[in-house]
Amino acid sequence: MMDSHYIQVLPFLFRGLGWTLLITFSGLAVGFWLGAAAGLARVSPPGVLRGAAAVYVEVIRGTPILAQILFVYYGLSDLLGINMPNWLAAILAIAINAGAYIAEIVRGAVQSIDPGQREAGRSLGLSARQTMRHVIWPQALRRMIPPLGNQFIISLKDTSLFSVIAVGEIIYHTRQYYSNTFAPFEALTMACVFYLMITIPSSLYLRRVEQRMEGK
Amino acid sequence: MIRTWQLTKAFGEHTVLRDINLEIRQGEVLCVIGPSGSGKSTLLRCLNGLESATTGEVELDGERLDTHAPGINAMRAKLGMVFQHFNLFPHLTVLQNLTLAPRQVLGLDEATADQRAYKLLEKVGLLDKAHARPENLSGGQKQRVAIARALAMEPEAMLFDEPTSALDPELVGEVLAVMEDLGREGMTMVVVTHEMGFARRVGTRVLFMDQGRILEEGTPEQLFDDPRHPRTQAFLGQIL
Ligand SMILES: Nc1ncnc2c1ncn2[C@@H]1O[C@H](COP(=O)(O)OP(=O)(O)OP(=O)(O)O)[C@@H](O)[C@H]1O
Ligand SMILES: [Mg+2]
Numbered sequence: 001m002m003d004s005h006y007i008q009v010l011p012f013l014f015r016g017l018g019w020t021l022l023i024t025f026s027g028l029a030v031g032f033w034l035g036a037a038a039g040l041a042r043v044s045p046p047g048v049l050r051g052a053a054a055v056y057v058e059v060i061r062g063t064p065i066l067a068q069i070l071f072v073y074y075g076l077s078d079l080l081g082i083n084m085p086n087w088l089a090a091i092l093a094i095a096i097n098a099g100a101y102i103a104e105i106v107r108g109a110v111q112s113i114d115p116g117q118r119e120a121g122r123s124l125g126l127s128a129r130q131t132m133r134h135v136i137w138p139q140a141l142r143r144m145i146p147p148l149g150n151q152f153i154i155s156l157k158d159t160s161l162f163s164v165i166a167v168g169e170i171i172y173h174t175r176q177y178y179s180n181t182f183a184p185f186e187a188l189t190m191a192c193v194f195y196l197m198i199t200i201p202s203s204l205y206l207r208r209v210e211q212r213m214e215g216k
Numbered sequence: 217m218i219r220t221w222q223l224t225k226a227f228g229e230h231t232v233l234r235d236i237n238l239e240i241r242q243g244e245v246l247c248v249i250g251p252s253g254s255g256k257s258t259l260l261r262c263l264n265g266l267e268s269a270t271t272g273e274v275e276l277d278g279e280r281l282d283t284h285a286p287g288i289n290a291m292r293a294k295l296g297m298v299f300q301h302f303n304l305f306p307h308l309t310v311l312q313n314l315t316l317a318p319r320q321v322l323g324l325d326e327a328t329a330d331q332r333a334y335k336l337l338e339k340v341g342l343l344d345k346a347h348a349r350p351e352n353l354s355g356g357q358k359q360r361v362a363i364a365r366a367l368a369m370e371p372e373a374m375l376f377d378e379p380t381s382a383l384d385p386e387l388v389g390e391v392l393a394v395m396e397d398l399g400r401e402g403m404t405m406v407v408v409t410h411e412m413g414f415a416r417r418v419g420t421r422v423l424f425m426d427q428g429r430i431l432e433e434g435t436p437e438q439l440f441d442d443p444r445h446p447r448t449q450a451f452l453g454q455i456l
Contacts (some may be wrong), residue, residue, distance in 0.1 A: 119266055120303035120362075124317035124369055125293025134316055138307045 005186035016170035027094025035102025042107045060100030069093045090162045105147045109140035149206040222272035234428040247415040248408045250425035256408040264295040296366025300378040302358040304350040311346040314368045336364040356387030373404035
């Protein structure tokens with residue numbers, strides 16, 4: 001039993017899990033700010049910022065993430081004449097990719113708030129900024145929680161693509177393991193189990209949060 | 217203290233207010249009546265700059281209202297506004313609803329803002345609800361909180377847009393009572409309402425609007441008991 005591939009692959013998977021989580025969380029942390037900025041720009045009055053945000057969102061949503069990853073790692077390094085570490089490229093790629101989807105989440109949530117809220121804020125003398133910050137944003141943020149959780153699951157799975165630029169995440173180590181042992185079935189099965197151990201509890205938790213919000 | 221001069225408002229092709237000339241003096245309680253779509257809400261929203269005039273002017277204390285000027289927020293703060301659907305901030309407690317703008321706009325410290333809020337909640341009879349959430353209040357209570365929230369900015373005048381028309385009939389009285397008190401204390405008010413009783417008791421002047429124009433105005437007695445314009449007569453006949 002102990003010499004089964006299902007067990008022997010575990011240390012490799014744990015090593016990968018660390019990178020997978022690190023890249024997902026740092027990428028999303030940056031991506032959230034990027035997305036919040038772009039999302040708010042999209043609901044601001046027409047202008048350069050709003051236009052730029054729209055282009056960003058459309059470009060990212062209209063191109064495959066693998067192209068974006070290669071673009072950041074090879075393209076950007078080449079353009080800037082630097083040697084970007086692959087883990088940094090991975091974090092950037094997740095941030096830029098998730099940022100575009102988060103921008104849409106932010107825009108949708110902000111636009112879903114009753115216009116009467118903005119009017120009430122403005123009628124009290126609050127500026128547009130103050131109204132956004134104290135009235136609209138806190139309410140919109142609550143509505144963003146379920147779709148943001150969903151984006152977390154998507155981005156987590158997207159990190160598997162970073163094996164193509166040799167970032168040591170779960171799939172990278174899985175491939176290392178089976179190219180030496182010729183046991184791809186066992187290794188990949190366990191890799192998927194690892195993803196599911198994170199994604200299934202996450203979606204269950206999300207559904208609970210959603211139900212609690214609807215119940216109110 | 218509020219004046220409009222040849223105020224016109226259009227949304228695209230659709231002209232909603234036509235040539236409105238209005239002067240509202242200190243201490244007046246002006247009631248506005250008129251059929252749905254006649255532009256009553258739009259008029260109120262132009263008065264505090266939530267909508268900008270297409271042509272013509274709105275003046276507050278002799279100062280021209282310009283919705284794009286930096287001073288607009290300060291000018292808006294001079295006019296309290298109460299909405300048909302309350303528009304309380306659902307993520308804040310009643311107390312926080314009352315203190316948000318005084319703290320952010322007037323820069324009051326927490327203790328001063330709280331003290332002011334408690335006084336107003338007492339005035340509208342809701343001191344015990346200070347820490348409740350809006351969702352746990354009845355419609356009448358919500359509207360009284362909304363009035364207190366507007367008063368917390370110590371406005372020079374109050375604008376009411378059908379404040380009781382979203383309420384169950386048995387809750388209308390408590391809101392009107394608060395408004396009557398305000399009127400008696402000398403607050404300048406513009407009230408869009410179809411509550412004739414209120415208009416007669418508290419109103420100093422009534423305007424009848426139709427299709428974006430002021431068709432007729434006068435004291436409540438003149439307008440309700442002896443309307444001149446056939447459209448006013450028809451409208452009053454319908455709602456009475
Ligand atoms: N933001 C807007 N864009 C386009 N048209 C609008 C807008 N706001 C109001 N209108 C139109 O202006 C007209 C007057 O609206 P307003 O809300 O001022 O009427 P009202 O007298 O308050 O009616 P009600 O009694 O139904 O509240 C209506 O025909 C309405 O459709
Ligand atoms: Mg209206």
